[in-house]
Amino acid sequence: DYEKQRAQLEKGVDILIGTTGRLIDLYKQGCYTLNEIEVVVLDEADRMFDLGFIKDIRYMFRRMPDTSERLNLLFSATLSYRVQELAFEHMTNPEHVQIEPDVKTGKRIQEELFHPSQEDKIELLLTLIEEEWPEKAIVFANTKHSCETVYAWLKADGHRVGMLTGDVNQKKRQSILAQFSKGELDFLVATDVAARGLHIPEVSHVFNFDLPDDCEDYVHRIGRTARAGASGHAISFACEQYAYNLHEIEEYIEHSIPLSHYDKSALLDDLTKPTIHRKRNFSTGPRNRSNNNGRRPNNGYQKGRS
Known part of the structure; x- marks a missing residue:
C-alpha cells in the first residue's frame, strides 16, 4: 500500500x-x-x-x-x-455555519437510561436485545477490555457481531464495516476512537454499555442512529463505575435522559457463558433467526418507565 x-x-x-x-x-x-x-x-x-x-x-x-x-x-x-x-x-475572517445550533441530540432519537449494577449489565443488554430485536445496532464501551467482554457474550448468544477497537488495522476495519453495512453483521461493538466518523445507514439502535467519560462523545455516539430522516433508539447504562458522568452529560445536552427501570428477576437466565479470549477475533457467523424468528420464548420481561 x-x-x-x-x-x-x-x-x-x-x-x-x-x-x-x-x-x-x-x-x-x-x-x-x-x-x-x-x-x-x-x-x-x-x-x-x-x-x-x-x-x-x-x-x-x-x-x-x-x-x-x-x-x-x-x-x-x-x-x-x-x-x-x-x-x-x-483562517482569515471565517464564516461560522452551524447546523441545528439549539439541539445537541436529534429530535428523532428516543433516549432511554437504565441504572444497572455492574453485574447486571450483560444480562440487561442481552434482555433488551431480545425485547427490541434491533435490525442493526452499535454497542459502545469505554475500553478495549469492555468491548471484548460484550463481543464475547453477544457471540455466545448467537448474534452476528463484529468489534472495532483502536488496534484493529485498516484492512480489517474496512472489512468489518463492509459486513455491517451490507447486513452480514447485526451488531458492532466499538470504542469511541474506533467508531469516530462512521456514517452507516439504517442503524436502528445505539447502546451505551458504558456511559462515556466525555459528554461530547455521548452526542457523537447516539448520532450514529436516526440518520437521513430515520428514527432511532439510544439506550444508556449508568452503572456504579460511570454514573458520575451522567450529570455532566445531561447538563451538556440540556435535558434529562428519560429513566426506565428493570426487574432483576425478569432478566434472561439461560445465557451461554463465553470463554473470553483477549485476541484479535473480530467477527463471527450467522445470526440465528430460526425458531420463533430467533427469539427466546416470552419470559414476561417488561421495562418499567418512570
Missing part, C-alpha cells in the same frame, strides 16, 4: 486525502509539496486535539500558502475553545 501511494503521487494528483502521520511522512520524503495548496479541509477538528494530532496539523498548515491565499474548511461536531483557537490562527 505504501509503495502504491508513492507511485500515485509521482503520477500527480489534484486531491490528496490522508491521515496526518502518513501525509507528513510522504511530504518529508519529497513525494509532494504544499506550496501550491489552494484548498485545505480539516475534518473531525475537535478529535484532533483528543488524539494528539494537532501539532501535525499545525506543521502542515505552516508549510502551505498564507491563509489569505487558500480556502480553509474546518469541520467539527463540537466547537470547543481549542477548535475556535485553531480557526482564528489559520
Whole structure:
C-alpha cells in the first residue's frame, strides 16, 4: 500500500486525502509539496486535539500558502475553545455555519437510561436485545477490555457481531464495516476512537454499555442512529463505575435522559457463558433467526418507565 501511494503521487494528483502521520511522512520524503495548496479541509477538528494530532496539523498548515491565499474548511461536531483557537490562527475572517445550533441530540432519537449494577449489565443488554430485536445496532464501551467482554457474550448468544477497537488495522476495519453495512453483521461493538466518523445507514439502535467519560462523545455516539430522516433508539447504562458522568452529560445536552427501570428477576437466565479470549477475533457467523424468528420464548420481561 505504501509503495502504491508513492507511485500515485509521482503520477500527480489534484486531491490528496490522508491521515496526518502518513501525509507528513510522504511530504518529508519529497513525494509532494504544499506550496501550491489552494484548498485545505480539516475534518473531525475537535478529535484532533483528543488524539494528539494537532501539532501535525499545525506543521502542515505552516508549510502551505498564507491563509489569505487558500480556502480553509474546518469541520467539527463540537466547537470547543481549542477548535475556535485553531480557526482564528489559520483562517482569515471565517464564516461560522452551524447546523441545528439549539439541539445537541436529534429530535428523532428516543433516549432511554437504565441504572444497572455492574453485574447486571450483560444480562440487561442481552434482555433488551431480545425485547427490541434491533435490525442493526452499535454497542459502545469505554475500553478495549469492555468491548471484548460484550463481543464475547453477544457471540455466545448467537448474534452476528463484529468489534472495532483502536488496534484493529485498516484492512480489517474496512472489512468489518463492509459486513455491517451490507447486513452480514447485526451488531458492532466499538470504542469511541474506533467508531469516530462512521456514517452507516439504517442503524436502528445505539447502546451505551458504558456511559462515556466525555459528554461530547455521548452526542457523537447516539448520532450514529436516526440518520437521513430515520428514527432511532439510544439506550444508556449508568452503572456504579460511570454514573458520575451522567450529570455532566445531561447538563451538556440540556435535558434529562428519560429513566426506565428493570426487574432483576425478569432478566434472561439461560445465557451461554463465553470463554473470553483477549485476541484479535473480530467477527463471527450467522445470526440465528430460526425458531420463533430467533427469539427466546416470552419470559414476561417488561421495562418499567418512570
